[in-house]
Amino acid sequence: xxxxxxxxxxxxxxxxxxxxxxxxxxxxxxxxxxxxxxxxxxxxxxxxxxxxxxxxxxxxxxxxxxxxxxxxxxxxxxxxxxxxxxxxxxxxxxxxxxxxxxxxxxxxxxxxxxxxxxxxxxxxxxxxxxxxxxxxxxxxx
Amino acid sequence: xxxxxxxxxxxxxxxxxxxxxxxxxxxxxxxxxxxxxxxxxxxxxxxxxxxxxxxxxxxxxxxxxxxxxxxxxxxxxxxxxxxxxxxxxxxxxxxxxxxxxxxxxxxxxxxxxxxxxxxxxxxxxxxxxxxxxxxxxxxxxx
Numbered sequence: 141x142x143x144x145x146x147x148x149x150x151x152x153x154x155x156x157x158x159x160x161x162x163x164x165x166x167x168x169x170x171x172x173x174x175x176x177x178x179x180x181x182x183x184x185x186x187x188x189x190x191x192x193x194x195x196x197x198x199x200x201x202x203x204x205x206x207x208x209x210x211x212x213x214x215x216x217x218x219x220x221x222x223x224x225x226x227x228x229x230x231x232x233x234x235x236x237x238x239x240x241x242x243x244x245x246x247x248x249x250x251x252x253x254x255x256x257x258x259x260x261x262x263x264x265x266x267x268x269x270x271x272x273x274x275x276x277x278x279x280x281x
Numbered sequence: 282x283x284x285x286x287x288x289x290x291x292x293x294x295x296x297x298x299x300x301x302x303x304x305x306x307x308x309x310x311x312x313x314x315x316x317x318x319x320x321x322x323x324x325x326x327x328x329x330x331x332x333x334x335x336x337x338x339x340x341x342x343x344x345x346x347x348x349x350x351x352x353x354x355x356x357x358x359x360x361x362x363x364x365x366x367x368x369x370x371x372x373x374x375x376x377x378x379x380x381x382x383x384x385x386x387x388x389x390x391x392x393x394x395x396x397x398x399x400x401x402x403x404x405x406x407x408x409x410x411x412x413x414x415x416x417x418x419x420x421x422x423x
Contacts, residue, residue, distance in 0.1 A: 169349075169350070171348075183382070185320065187288070188288075189345070190345070190349075230287055230288075230289075230342055230345060231287075231288050232286050232287065232288060232345055232347070232418070233286070233288045233316075233418055234288040234289075234290060234416045234418070235318050235383070235385070235416055236318060236319065236320040236382050236383050236414070236416060237382070237383055238381065238382060238383040239322070239381075239382055239383075243383065249284075249347065251284050251347070252347070252348075253284075253347040253348075254347060254348035254349050254350065255349070256349030256350070259349060
């Protein structure tokens, strides 16, 4: 098993239920070991969970191996879709951001949160905001 | 054994009442992590403790498998009850949070805080008139 990670900027910190970024695993069963977001804008609420649909990404980006000698990741992150991820009814984590901007949160999953083949995990807004931010994932594959 | 978790939002702000709980009706399950975080700017004090009674949840939500290939979770979390939880004699953890949206606390239990099957709930208890919006989550090994 090796570790992979990637951080992408997102301009999706805008609409209620908009997905900030997601991660999918077309092959194998990678496990999320860490995820984070950083927001430039305040007064937003966030939920992290498994998408209820099968999103179709545009320009998905593979996670980067944390060991330079490692193999390629099977997981891809995206912030843009032709079929956008739909938020779950019940998330694994939910948090409110500060009223000031420029803050973030990191969650770790020491035993790994298994994505499942062709499943999607993401961060969604549960309120309306304006702004940009960054989302990152780390996987064990 | 597998890992499960779930996050809910509670609007129960009343002092001397549970904001939320987790229980398992049929298995001995272990709490590996508990988290609380304010969604409203009210200075708040919470305790994490075992209910003195056996509560009956209303609309309990099952925890979610962190491995997609595992069976559905059995522990359930709730923010309402037909038999309300009663106050723990003592608390495993207590925390006071400032009147700041986003303030929170994460407690971890590397060896597990065991819930007895069909017995008491583990409560997030309001030790003051607290935030009317509380995000909370439990990570379970069951």
